[in-house]
Amino acid sequence: MDGNGRWAKKRFLPRFIGHQKGLNAVKRVITHCAKRQIQALTLFAFSTENWRRPEDEVNKLMAMFLAALQKEVKKLHDNNVQLRIIGERSAFSEQIQQHIAQAEALTEKNTGLVLNIAANYGGQWDVIEAVKAWVKNNPHKSIDELSVEGVNQHIANADLPLPDLLIRTGGEQRISNFLIWQMAYSELYFTPALWPDFGAEQIDQAIDSYAARERRFGKTSEQVQSC
Numbered sequence: 001m002d003g004n005g006r007w008a009k010k011r012f013l014p015r016f017i018g019h020q021k022g023l024n025a026v027k028r029v030i031t032h033c034a035k036r037q038i039q040a041l042t043l044f045a046f047s048t049e050n051w052r053r054p055e056d057e058v059n060k061l062m063a064m065f066l067a068a069l070q071k072e073v074k075k076l077h078d079n080n081v082q083l084r085i086i087g088e089r090s091a092f093s094e095q096i097q098q099h100i101a102q103a104e105a106l107t108e109k110n111t112g113l114v115l116n117i118a119a120n121y122g123g124q125w126d127v128i129e130a131v132k133a134w135v136k137n138n139p140h141k142s143i144d145e146l147s148v149e150g151v152n153q154h155i156a157n158a159d160l161p162l163p164d165l166l167i168r169t170g171g172e173q174r175i176s177n178f179l180i181w182q183m184a185y186s187e188l189y190f191t192p193a194l195w196p197d198f199g200a201e202q203i204d205q206a207i208d209s210y211a212a213r214e215r216r217f218g219k220t221s222e223q224v225q226s227c
Helices: 004-010 014-037 049-054 056-073 073-078 093-107 123-137 147-150 200-211 221-226
Strands: 040-047 080-084 114-121 165-168 187-188
Touching: 004 014, 014 040, 014 056, 014 200, 040 049, 040 056, 049 056, 049 114, 056 073, 056 093, 073 093, 114 123, 114 187, 123 147, 165 200, 187 200
Parallel strands: 040 114, 080 114, 165 187
Antiparallel strands: none
């Protein structure tokens, strides 16, 4: 979800206003993905690298995160959305951690859209944690026995299908340490639209682009077309 700061700067507004407008975009995107019956949506809200931002901005982002957990989760629950937070939680305040646990408990049995919020998340961290979990669960096995399947069992969102499509807003063309294991075969879509301007129309454009592509997974085009 890139471009909140630039959106605000273009309008001679504080960066935090851009983050507030970005939250409105989050609501639009969740609503439209649920309407289109998307199975799972993962939003990169705060990376492990984002702690390097100015302290005041980080503090305001944490306050916004807490407020969203306090005010928006009931709406998600009423709309059958299951909320999950992926990332290292220990860096958050006890209050935020408590509300994360409450939000997940409230929505865990919902059967609609699975909404993953990646907060204090990094793809490299995710892979390392998955390997650690495999070693812990297989104390009598050699590391040489670790396989792709072994990591798959412990990676974030292991119970969900691998992501089909990555959308990055704001004109940047990189994945920035996001779901690097899970996106080995994801289709990538980059748009110049800044996140606060993103909504239903832009989602549909991204999905249309995805639908026009041929996904071969190592096979030839002829093999895919014959299936």
